[in-house]
Amino acid sequence: MHVRMLCLGRHWNGKTYTYERSRSDYDALNVPPLPDPLRALASDIAAAAGTALRADVCILNFYDPSDGRMGMHQDKDESAASLAAGHPVVSISLGDTARFQFGGLKRRDPVQTIALESGDAFVFGGPARLRYHGVARIIPGSGPDALGFRGRFNLTFRQY
Numbered sequence: 001m002h003v004r005m006l007c008l009g010r011h012w013n014g015k016t017y018t019y020e021r022s023r024s025d026y027d028a029l030n031v032p033p034l035p036d037p038l039r040a041l042a043s044d045i046a047a048a049a050g051t052a053l054r055a056d057v058c059i060l061n062f063y064d065p066s067d068g069r070m071g072m073h074q075d076k077d078e079s080a081a082s083l084a085a086g087h088p089v090v091s092i093s094l095g096d097t098a099r100f101q102f103g104g105l106k107r108r109d110p111v112q113t114i115a116l117e118s119g120d121a122f123v124f125g126g127p128a129r130l131r132y133h134g135v136a137r138i139i140p141g142s143g144p145d146a147l148g149f150r151g152r153f154n155l156t157f158r159q160y
Contacts (some may be wrong), residue, residue, distance in 0.1 A: 003061040003067050003111040009034035010057045010160055017077050019057065019160055034058050042090045042157035049123040051088045055157035061151040065096050065140035072103060072111070072134040078160050088125025094118050095152040096142040103132035116151075118143045 005012070010019040011031045022030050037057050046053035057078075064070070075089055093116045100122070103111040113136065116122060124131060138152050 002067050005062075006060040007086040008032050008038070008058040008060070008106050009055075012057075012059055012077065013036065013059050019077060038155070038157075041092075045090050045092070045121045046088050046123055046125075049088070051125050053088050053090055053157065054159050055090065055124075057135050057158045059156045059158075061154045063096070063098065063138045063154065065066065065138050065151045068098075068135070068138040068152060070135045072101060072107060074130050074132055074146070075113055075156075075158065076130055078158055083129065083160050086126040086129045088123050088129065089130045090157040091116075092155045092157075093120045093122075093152060094154075095147055095149060097139040097142040098154070099136040099139070101132075101134045101136055105130055105132070115139075118147070 009031060010018055011023045012019060013025045015025050022028055034056060038058055042053055042055040042058070061070070076083060095118055097118070098116045100114045100116045101111045102114060103109045109132070141150060141151065143152070
């Protein structure tokens with residue numbers, strides 16, 4: 001995983017693979033709340049995809065254009081009730097294009113590569129909720145100049 005991360009609502013602790021109310025693996029401070037406008041945006045995107053989400057977690061990842069990437073993984077650290085319900089993950093891309101990989105329910109299943117450009121939203125839930133996914137690489141300089149930065153921000157919303 002080659003990203004910088006900020007969590008809203010709950011902190012994802014990469015050492016324990018759990019969500020928590022404070023950043024125990026960093027500075028023990030409470031996690032900033034998820035702002036209502038972002039919560040509403042995630043809900044609207046989920047609704048447009050035909051599903052529902054009451055997001056209470058947002059992980060904001062920044063991918064550096066030169067080495068930003070994230071290996072294939074499942075988002076399976078939310079509550080058992082959320083996973084059982086198949087609540088979707090809503091992902092919003094800003095900045096440089098990512099080579100997003102979307103696989104199956106097993107690590108060795110075939111993988112589809114999708115170019116996620118600035119402004120794209122990607123939603124997966126229900127039976128697809130536990131599919132493996134990752135970012136193979138970022139395409140440097142592919143984002144809109146008007147944003148004023150290079151690299152990629154990804155906002156990933158979940159319902160814990």
